[in-house]
Every structure is written in structure tokens, then in C-alpha cells.
Amino acid sequence: MDSEGDPARASYLSRALASEWIPPGLFFIVLGAAALWVSRDYPLGNLNRMGPGYFPRMLSVGMICLGVLILRQGLTGLAGGKGLRAGPDRSFWLIPLSLAVFGLSVEPLGVVVALALTLAVAGAAHREARIKEVAISIVTLIVLCVLIFVVALKLPLRLWPGF
Numbered sequence: 001m002d003s004e005g006d007p008a009r010a011s012y013l014s015r016a017l018a019s020e021w022i023p024p025g026l027f028f029i030v031l032g033a034a035a036l037w038v039s040r041d042y043p044l045g046n047l048n049r050m051g052p053g054y055f056p057r058m059l060s061v062g063m064i065c066l067g068v069l070i071l072r073q074g075l076t077g078l079a080g081g082k083g084l085r086a087g088p089d090r091s092f093w094l095i096p097l098s099l100a101v102f103g104l105s106v107e108p109l110g111v112v113v114a115l116a117l118t119l120a121v122a123g124a125a126h127r128e129a130r131i132k133e134v135a136i137s138i139v140t141l142i143v144l145c146v147l148i149f150v151v152a153l154k155l156p157l158r159l160w161p162g163f
Helices: 007-018 022-041 054-079 090-123 131-152
Strands: none
Touching: 007 022, 007 054, 022 054, 090 131
């Protein structure tokens, strides 16, 4: 019997694609695997002398592990028929868009403005986003980023636009 005529299998596949956990989990696994493949020729080094491939590989492994955890959550919910949604909601588009906003705005606008724009777009991805909570998150995360990257690590980042 072919799988196309099997209603249980079609139902399982459509439920898996409609899950709010399984597609993002697969996305993280694929993205982590692709980054791992791209960084395969970079010298790894060791913990005392990290090579240029150390951080990308560790980040890739972390993304794959995160994807597996998310996928596991979705498979658990799939068995009980939970975690279903009608289709991709706005977070499916706004989260990647927020990354693009940061990449395109950090050079001309500086870190503070780029982070504010990025976090505003990402905050709008939540179904029940509240302006006050998003604003508090933006201020808190900007302060933390400036303290960590500029003050503690002394990275030469431009904070504000250079008019």
C-alpha cells in the first residue's frame, strides 16, 4: 500500500508540519549542520589556543542540540495532538527579519539604534506583545550589551550613528 493513500500517515505529516515546535527544531538542526559543514576546514585549536574554527563549531553544535531539544518537544506534543497551529505565524517571518535588520543597520546606525530596531521587530513577533514589556526588554538588553561588549570586553563598537 502506498503512503499517499494512507490517511493516518498523511494526517501525521500534516500535523508535524503544522506543529509550532517541529519546523523550528528542524530549522535549527539544518542551520547548525550547515554551519558545521562550512567551518569543517577551519583549524580547531584547543581550549588554551582556540583556532578560528573553534567558536563556529561550538556554536554549530549548540544550535544542533537546541534544535534536537525543540524537535523533541514537538514530537512529544505531536503524540498527544498538541502544539498545532494553522500555519506560519508572524514570528516565522519577523525573527529572521530582525536578524537582517540588525545586520543592515549596525554599521550605519550604531549598536544602540540597531539593537533597538532589532528587538522591536523581534518583540512584535510575539502574539501577545505588550509595548511596555518590549520597551523594558529593549532598554535592558541594550544596557547589558553595552556593558558586556563595550565596557567589559572593550570591543571598539560604534554606539551611535555618525551623522
